[in-house]
Amino acid sequence: MPQMLRALRQRLVPPGAVCARTLGTPVPSAATTLVDGRAINFFFTRKCNYACKFCFHTAKSSHVLSEADCKRVLRLFREAGAVKLNIAGGEPLLPQYHGLVGELLRYSKQELAYESTSIISNGSRLTSQWFEAHSRHLDIMGVSVDSLGHVRRAAALCREHGVLFKLNTVVTALNVHEDLSPLVNETGAMRWKIFQVLPMGGENTGAAATRGHDVAPLLVTAAQFAEYVARARAGVSDPSIIEEEDNATMQARPRRLHSMTE
Secondary structure (H helix, E strand, O other): OHHHHHHHHHHOOOOOOOEOOOOOOEOOOOOEEEEEOOEEEEEOOOOOOOOOOOOOOOOOOOOOOOHHHHHHHHHHHHHOOOOEEEEEOOOOOOHHHHHHHHHHHHHHHHHOOOOEEEEEEOOOOOOHHHHHHHHHHOOEEEEEOOOHHHHHHHHHHHHHHOOEEEEEEEEOOOOOOOOOHHHHHHHOOOEEEEEEOOOOEOOOEOOOOOOOOOOHHHOOOHHHHHHHHHHHHHHOOOHHHEEEEOHHHHHOOOOEEOOOOO
């Protein structure tokens, strides 16, 4: 990891570019990239068709990286040792991004030889046409549990096209007493990631929060989150598919590259 970060510090953008908040690392405009081992989360846009009040990656900018810049970032990470790519947002599968995301998946698989590609989506804009055109370059589709209809449809499309399916759930005061394990069992998800809703200053809390986001009424305690996870583990057919991340876990991650051009 240190070697990868040193390489990116030196090569990601030309001299004079703005620097990242955490690492002092120059990054291209509007690109937010988390590095975790040999995997990266790639955010080429912060635009989304939802306005979830708990979201901590809100649309402060309408800027979208060009295809050339996206490919440059992905190539540099691959050369620095990354092997797994996850495309997120914002909502990466808004209709205007369908072609771009499909090309980035193709480029990553065919030309850069990433071992694994995945997408995190809210599932609202998935189409069978997109899957038919691009699923051969996609290994895993992750869908946030925002609508049961979207989740079931996304799971069916993944089964039809041979793409692994996973679910993400953000635990808030609105759903902390619910049990989604029957849905998880029904969809055959290969992984269920459960997150404790996370407050982040300037994103979903405080005077600088955008689009009226205020996470305060949605916060849950560590004990409430632990109870949710325990109930989930008891309800799923295979408890090993569950990966939970509480606030302490998420806040302990230092390896973040984050744009300042918003």
